[in-house]
Each structure stands twice: as C-alpha cells, then as structure tokens.
Amino acid sequence: MKIFSKHQIQKALDLSKVIDCIEQGFVIYSSHKAMIPPVATLHFDNPPGDCHIKYGYAKEGKYYVIKVASGFHQNPLQGISAGNGMMLLFDKATGMPISILLDEGYLTDLRTAAAGAISAKYLAPKNLSCIGIVGTGTQAHFQIRFLSFVTDCRNVMIWGRDPSKAEIFSKHPDLRDFKIHVVKDLNQLTAECNLIVTTTSSSSPLLSAHQIRTGTHITAVGADDIGKHELDPKIFLKADRIVVDSFNQCSLFGDTAHALKSGHIQKCQLLELGQIIIDPTLGRTSEHQITIADLTGVAIQDLQIAIAAYESLSA
Amino acid sequence: MKIFSKHQIQKALDLSKVIDCIEQGFVIYSSHKAMIPPVATLHFDNPPGDCHIKYGYAKEGKYYVIKVASGFHQNPLQGISAGNGMMLLFDKATGMPISILLDEGYLTDLRTAAAGAISAKYLAPKNLSCIGIVGTGTQAHFQIRFLSFVTDCRNVMIWGRDPSKAEIFSKHPDLRDFKIHVVKDLNQLTAECNLIVTTTSSSSPLLSAHQIRTGTHITAVGADDIGKHELDPKIFLKADRIVVDSFNQCSLFGDTAHALKSGHIQKCQLLELGQIIIDPTLGRTSEHQITIADLTGVAIQDLQIAIAAYESLSA
Numbered sequence: 217m218k219i220f221s222k223h224q225i226q227k228a229l230d231l232s233k234v235i236d237c238i239e240q241g242f243v244i245y246s247s248h249k250a251m252i253p254p255v256a257t258l259h260f261d262n263p264p265g266d267c268h269i270k271y272g273y274a275k276e277g278k279y280y281v282i283k284v285a286s287g288f289h290q291n292p293l294q295g296i297s298a299g300n301g302m303m304l305l306f307d308k309a310t311g312m313p314i315s316i317l318l319d320e321g322y323l324t325d326l327r328t329a330a331a332g333a334i335s336a337k338y339l340a341p342k343n344l345s346c347i348g349i350v351g352t353g354t355q356a357h358f359q360i361r362f363l364s365f366v367t368d369c370r371n372v373m374i375w376g377r378d379p380s381k382a383e384i385f386s387k388h389p390d391l392r393d394f395k396i397h398v399v400k401d402l403n404q405l406t407a408e409c410n411l412i413v414t415t416t417s418s419s420s421p422l423l424s425a426h427q428i429r430t431g432t433h434i435t436a437v438g439a440d441d442i443g444k445h446e447l448d449p450k451i452f453l454k455a456d457r458i459v460v461d462s463f464n465q466c467s468l469f470g471d472t473a474h475a476l477k478s479g480h481i482q483k484c485q486l487l488e489l490g491q492i493i494i495d496p497t498l499g500r501t502s503e504h505q506i507t508i509a510d511l512t513g514v515a516i517q518d519l520q521i522a523i524a525a526y527e528s529l530s531a
Numbered sequence: 532m533k534i535f536s537k538h539q540i541q542k543a544l545d546l547s548k549v550i551d552c553i554e555q556g557f558v559i560y561s562s563h564k565a566m567i568p569p570v571a572t573l574h575f576d577n578p579p580g581d582c583h584i585k586y587g588y589a590k591e592g593k594y595y596v597i598k599v600a601s602g603f604h605q606n607p608l609q610g611i612s613a614g615n616g617m618m619l620l621f622d623k624a625t626g627m628p629i630s631i632l633l634d635e636g637y638l639t640d641l642r643t644a645a646a647g648a649i650s651a652k653y654l655a656p657k658n659l660s661c662i663g664i665v666g667t668g669t670q671a672h673f674q675i676r677f678l679s680f681v682t683d684c685r686n687v688m689i690w691g692r693d694p695s696k697a698e699i700f701s702k703h704p705d706l707r708d709f710k711i712h713v714v715k716d717l718n719q720l721t722a723e724c725n726l727i728v729t730t731t732s733s734s735s736p737l738l739s740a741h742q743i744r745t746g747t748h749i750t751a752v753g754a755d756d757i758g759k760h761e762l763d764p765k766i767f768l769k770a771d772r773i774v775v776d777s778f779n780q781c782s783l784f785g786d787t788a789h790a791l792k793s794g795h796i797q798k799c800q801l802l803e804l805g806q807i808i809i810d811p812t813l814g815r816t817s818e819h820q821i822t823i824a825d826l827t828g829v830a831i832q833d834l835q836i837a838i839a840a841y842e843s844l845s846a
Contacts, residue, residue, distance in 0.1 A: 217633070219534065256571040258586060258595060263624055269584060269597060271573060280573060282584060282599055284619065286626025300626045302619075304599065309578055311601025311615045316631065318532070 219316045220529050226322065228528040234521060235337075235365055238330040239493055241274075241520035242461070246490020250274045252515045255465065257441065263290045266441060270515035273308050280308050283518035285324045289417065297321070299354065303522040315526045321354075323525060327517040329358035331461060331489070332413055332435045335509035337366040338492045338499045339459060340411045340433040344369035348409030350402070350423070350446070351416040352376035352385040355437060359413045360391055372396045373405045377416075403427060414438050414446040425450035428506060435509045439470040447508070449475040456505035457498075459487050465512040472510040534631045535844050541637065543843040549836060550652075550680055553645040554808055556589075556835035557776070561805025565589045567830045570780065572756065578605045581756060585830035588623055595621050598833035600639045604732065612636070614669065618837040630841045636669075638840060642832040644673035646776060646804070647728055647750045650824035652681040653807045653814045654774060655726045655748040659684035663724030665717070665738070665761070666731040667691035667700040670752060674728045675706055687711045688720045692731075718742060729753050729761040740765035743821060750824045754785040762823070764790040771820035772813075774802050780827040787825040 220228075244250050252272035259266050265288035273280035285301035292298055299321035305314045317323060344367050349356045352374065360372055372394045376382040379400055386396035399405050406412065406427035416422060416438045425448050428434070438446045452458060452475040460466035463486060467473055475481045489509065492499045500507050535543075559565050567587035574581050580603035588595035600616035607613055614636035620629045632638060659682050664671045667689065675687055687709045691697040694715055701711035714720050721727065721742035731737060731753040740763050743749070753761045767773060767790040775781035778801060782788055790796045804824065807814045815822050 251573065253571060253573065256568060256584060256586060258566065258568065258588065260588075260595075260623060265624075265626055267595065267597075267621070267626060269571060269586060271571060271584060273573065273575075280575075280582065282582075282597075284597055284621075286621070288624070288626045291625050294625070296625055296627065300628065302628060304617075306582070306599075306601070308575060309580075309603070310606050310609070310611055311580055311582060311603045312611065313615065313617065313633070318628070 217313045217315065218530070219318065221318050222320045222322050224529060225317060225319050225525050229525050230528065231326065231361070232365060233524060234326050234330045235333055235362065237520040237524045238327055238517050239334050241516040242334065242490035243493050244274050245462070245514060245516040246488040246494065249276060250516050263288060265289070270513065270518050272515040272519060274516070274519065278308055279314065279519065279523060280306050281515060281519040281522045283324065283515065283522070285321055303518060305522045305526055317522055317525055323521045324518070325354050325358050327521040328355060328437055328511065328513055329362040331511050331517060332359045332437055333362035333366045334493070335435045335459065335489060335511065336363055336411055336433065338496055339457065339507040339509055340367070341431050341500070341503045343503065344411050346371040346373055346409040348405040348412040349374045350405070350412065350414040351438065352378070352381040353415060355415040356385065357388060357391065359415060359437070360394060364393065370394050373399050373409055375399050375402050375405050416446060417444055418446050419443055420445055421448040422446050423451060424448045425454055428454055430504045430506060433507045435511065436471050437511045440512045442469045445471060445474055447471040449478045449480040452481045452508065454506050455508045457487065457500060457507040458485055459489050459492055459507065459509045461489050461511045462514045463488060465514065466510055470510055470512045532628045532630065533845070534633065536633050537635045537637050539844060540632060540634050540840050544840050545843065546641065546676070547680060548839060549641050549645045550648055550677065552835040552839045553642055553832050554649050556831040557649065557805035558808050559589050560777070560829060560831040561803040561809065564591060565831050578603060585828065585833050587830040587834060589831070589834060593623055594629065594834065594838060595623050596830060596834040596837045598639065598830065598837070600636055618833060620837045620841055632837055632840055638836045639833070640669050640673050642836040643670060643752055643826065643828055644677040646826050646832060647674045647752055648677035648681045649808070650750045650774065650804060650826065651678055651726055651748065653811055654772065654822040654824055655682070656746050656815070656818045658818065659726050661686040661688055661724040663720040663727040664689045665720070665727065665729040666753065667693070667696040668730060670730040671700065672703060672706065674730060674752070675709060679708065685709045688714050688724055690714050690717050690720050731761060732759055733761050734758055735760055736763040737761050738766060739763045740769055743769055745819045745821060748822045750826065751786050752826045755827045757784045760786060760789055762786040764793045764795040767796045767823065769821050770823045772802065772815060772822040773800055774804050774807055774822065774824045776804050776826045777829045778803060780829065781825055785825055785827045
C-alpha cells in the first residue's frame with residue numbers, strides 16, 4: 217500500500233491528461249457502468265464546515281475509491297487552507313487498500329475544473345469573446361487553467377465579492393497566459409462574456425435571468441451541497457440545454473435542484489454530461505442558444521483522477 | 532498527520548480499556564449528543580464483497596471519524612484476510628486529518644466485541660453456566676476475550692458450520708484461559724448456554740425460537756447489512772427485552788429489521804444499549820427473562836476506539 221503526499225501528486229500528474237480521464241468517467245457513469253451511491257455528508261456548526269465522502273466504482277474496473285473532501289471557511293483566519301481531503305484507492309476484488317493519496321483537496325480541485333472544461337468543450341459557443349469567472353478561490357483558478365486545454369480564448373473577466381482578492385488572483389504567475397480584467401459589476405461580466413463559470417459557495421443566487429444574453433454558456437460548479445445556490449432559477453427558463461453531471465445528485469442539491477423544486481423546470485428537460493459526450497448532437501446546436509452545465513461533483517471523477525494519479529506516481 | 536500500522540496499534544492499545552470508551556460512546560449516542568448519518572455501503576458481485584463507511588462525530592468532541600471496513604469472503608482462498616479497513620481521524624474544527632489508523636479491520640473487531648461484552652454486562656443473567664458462541668471467525672474469538680472482562684464464566688461451547696475450523700479455533704493460545712468445547716449440534720449449545728453470541732455472516736436464521744430457553748441472553752453481531760440474518764424472527768416474540776445499538780440502523784437492517792418487517796415486533800418495544808447503560812433498571816430484572824441485543828455497529832464506536840488508539844499511540 218503506497219501513500220503519496222500532495223507535493224508528490226503535483227509533481228507526477230500531468231494536467232493535460234486529466235480532461236481525458238474525466239471525460240471517460242462521465243461516459244462510464246452515464247452508460248450506467250458505474251456504481252455510485254448517494255454522497256455521504258457531515259455538517260458542522262461551530263465552526264461551520266462540511267465534509268463530503270464520495271465513493272464508488274466502475275463495474276468493469278479494478279478499483280473502488282473513497283474520497284474525503286472538507287471545507288471549513290474560517291480556516292484561512294488561522295492561516296490554514298479552507299479545503300482539505302484525501303483519496304483512498306482499494307482493490308475491487310479483495311478490499312485491500314492500494315493507495316492513500318494525501319492530496320489535501322488538490323485532486324478534487326482538478327477533477328472539478330476538468331469537468332468545467334469538458335462542459336465548455338461540448339456546450340460553449342465556438343467563438344468565445346471572453347471567459348467570465350465568478351469567484352476568486354482555488355476553483356476559479358483551476359477553471360481558467362483547464363479552459364486553456366479546450367479553447368484558444370485568453371480573455372478573462374473576473375468578479376469577486378472582495379475586489380482586492382480578485383486583484384491578487386489576477387496576478388497569479390500560473391495565469392500569465394491570460395489577459396485578466398477584474399470587474400466590480402457583475403453586469404459588465406455578463407454583458408461581455410459568453411462563457412461564464414460560477415465557482416462560489418454562495419447561499420443565494422448571484423446571477424439573474426435578465427443578465428444572461430443569448431449565446432451564453434454557464435457552468436455552475438459552486439453549489440455542491442444543500443443550501444448552496446448560485447443561479448436564479450429563472451435562468452433555467454431561458455436555457456435551451458440544461459446539462460447536469462448526475463441526474464441523481466442534481467435532483468437533490470445544487471442550482472438544478474432549486475429550479476426543479478420551484479417548478480421552473482422538469483426532470484425530463486435534463487441531460488447528463490456523459491450523454492452529451494457520447495452524442496454531441498444532443499448539446500448546443502447554434503451559437504445563439506443559452507446552455508447551462510450544473511456540476512455537483514461525482515465520485516466517478518474521483519475514481520478516475522485517483523487512478524490517473526496513482527498510475528502516474530507508480531510509473 | 533500521523534499514520535500507524537496494525538502492528539503499532541496492537542502494541543499500543545490496552546484491550547482492557549476499550550470497553551469503557553465504547554460504553555461511553557453508547558451513552559453519548561443514545562443521549563443524542565452525536566451526529567451519526569446513515570451508513571454508506573458498497574456491494575460487489577464478482578467476487579462478492581462489501582465495504583461499509585461509517586462516519587460521524589460527538590457534538591462536544593474534538594474529532595470526526597471516517598471508518599472503512601470491507602469484507603470479501605473469498606479472500607482466504609488466496610491466503611488474504613476476508614476483512615480489511617482503516618480509520619481516519621480528523622480535526623472537527625478545521626477538517627485537517629489528524630491520523631490514519633491502518634488497522635486492517637482490527638479496531639472494528641475490537642469495538643464490536645466490546646459492544647458484545649457491554650451487552651452481556653447489562654443484560655446477561657448473573658449466573659452464567661456456559662457461553663455459547665455461534666461462528667468460528669475473528670469476531671467469535673474477540674467476543675470470548677472481551678467477555679472475560681465482564682464475567683468470571685470460562686466455560687465456552689462453540690459451534691461452526693465447519694467443525695474442523697471450530698477445533699482449530701478452540702486451540703488458539705489467546706483463549707487458553709477458557710474451557711472450550713466444540714459441539715456439532717446447535718441444540719446442545721442452546722440447551723447448556725445461557726449467554727449466546729452469534730457472529731456469522733449467515734443469510735438465513737441459525738437459531739430457532741424453540742431452542743431458546745428462559746433465562747437466556749442472546750447477542751447477535753453478525754447481521755450488519757441488508758441480506759444478513761442470524762435469528763428466527765419468532766425468537767423476538769419470546770424476548771422480554773429487545774436491545775439494539777441504534778434504533779436507526781436496526782430498523783434498516785439486521786435481525787431486528789427482519790422481525791419488524793415481518794410484524795413480529797413493533798418499534799416501540801426496542802431499547803437502545805445506551806439507554807440501558809444510563810438506566811440499568813431498563814434491562815434484565817430477573818434471571819428467567821429472555822433478552823436480545825442486536826448489534827449492527829455504530830460509527831460512535833469507531834470514533835471512540837479511533838480516539839483511544841490515537842491517544843495511546845501518541846502518549
């Protein structure tokens with residue numbers, strides 16, 4: 217049984233290979249070739265925090281994964297990262313542990329950003345004017361980096377509740393290939409960007425329906441738990457395609473669940489990202505459509521990236 | 532973050548201290564001072580196996596635990612133990628991992644056996660003639676050892692489907708303080724033992740109602756998942772006290788769930804082990820009563836033993 221640190225994982229795993237393995241994971245998942253039970257969750261009050269346990273396996277695969285990811289948003293006050301976690305990889309034939317990846321949430325960040333890039337690859341308009349990023353956290357950072365694998369657009373507009381954080385964010389050396397413009401008004405971002413990625417832990421909608429222009433694709437990755445909410449449910453009324461990473465999860469929590477609950481949309485309108493990858497004609501068919509991808513994070517992504525990391529580390 | 536092996540854990544943890552911490556755990560649990568969500572489970576077909584993830588925290592405690600335990604019953608054909616697992620201990624204020632206990636299922640075995648001993652302490656008749664053990668696996672072994680902390684009785688009768696395994700079992704050096712008698716007929720065991728512990732992974736009842744004499748206590752620890760079943764539901768009709776480790780879990784799976792489903796008993800007849808510890812007058816009140824303790828294994832036990840092991844290892 218091998219144990220690896222975040223540093224070892226960062227050194228070994230080639231980011232350019234992550235998108236392919238996550239894409240393959242969504243195909244396995246939407247082909248009903250994976251066993252992914254409901255997410256197990258712990259909530260904490262004092263201080264506030266949550267911990268998600270995502271777990272499952274591909275029926276034809278060799279491993280099962282148990283992924284632990286926590287978020288304690290007051291940690292930065294103590295100089296500690298808000299996110300943490302690890303991935304455990306087991307032999308599906310014996311239950312023997314194969315590897316513990318002490319990634320501290322890094323692999324969760326990557327597989328989430330990879331799903332955002334895959335959503336853009338299949339759903340965003342071909343001609344991107346500008347990428348709009350809502351939020352200034354780690355996930356916002358990786359969404360931008362992973363989008364570079366699927367689009368040539370390097371214009372980015374970023375909005376955060378704290379403008380000073382947005383300024384610091386925009387100067388990160390790993391984002392030097394992008395022209396990043398910090399905006400104080402979300403209206404400016406929605407007016408100029410036709411690919412918008414929301415990455416916050418907001419509990420009330422940040423984007424309103426009237427702000428969304430035709431020809432826009434929105435990827436929402438922030439609302440991954442009950443109580444989180446980034447998109448006004450009325451945006452769903454304007455959408456020509458509503459794509460989710462998982463029917464099961466997105467019916468329970470996240471922005472799609474809010475829109476279903478309020479009656480703005482019906483379950484039959486939803487498509488899974490894996491279905492779009494299998495048959496891209498189900499996705500965007502004109503530059504003028506509005507499309508939404510709501511991503512809550514599925515254990516198949518954890519399985520795929522844990523295997524990719526383990527195999528890179530063992531090579 | 533500290534990682535410990537099974538060997539280190541075995542060396543550091545004093546078995547005589549386990550019962551107290553598990554007893555305290557049941558009190559916390561039945562006082563509604565713990566947050567224990569439903570068990571997360573993975574089932575496997577080929578080869579058959581299962582993996583349980585139990586997780587939670589005491590509201591007033593410093594840690595949360597995530598425990599992984601697997602059972603792959605064909606493993607011994609390859610010379611590998613059927614059970615495996617690990618316990619992860621996290622800081623409840625930050626989500627930071629504190630310790631990984633690579634116990635390979637050892638701590639799960641101990642906390643399960645400790646719960647059996649606690650059940651006997653509060654529910655078994657005072658004068659034990661003989662302890663009857665159904666099953667010859669690791670759990671049978673630890674049940675006997677832990678019973679030595681709560682009773683002076685050293686007479687044991689053991690029954691297993693494979694009599695040769697029972698013979699080997701009875702000669703284990705750690706059980707040398709016991710007079711162990713292997714029986715081929717369960718009727719002999721039920722006729723002579725007034726404390727019976729069932730420890731199998733049977734999917735159909737092994738003990739029938741007509742076999743159970745007045746003045747018997749039965750602890751059933753084997754049926755910890757859907758599909759497992761050790762006691763004829765009619766035994767519950769004869770019981771003066773039906774004690775469960777967890778109302779929630781025992782309503783979903785295990786022998787009590789079968790008896791509830793078949794209508795032999797009602798939920799209002801159940802008591803939790805923690806309630807009996809808090810008020811022992813709720814338990815056995817005469818030597819002639821029949822009592823049952825149905826134990827499915829609760830995350831509070833995992834939390835308590837993980838903390839005990841971690842603190843022993845760090846002392």
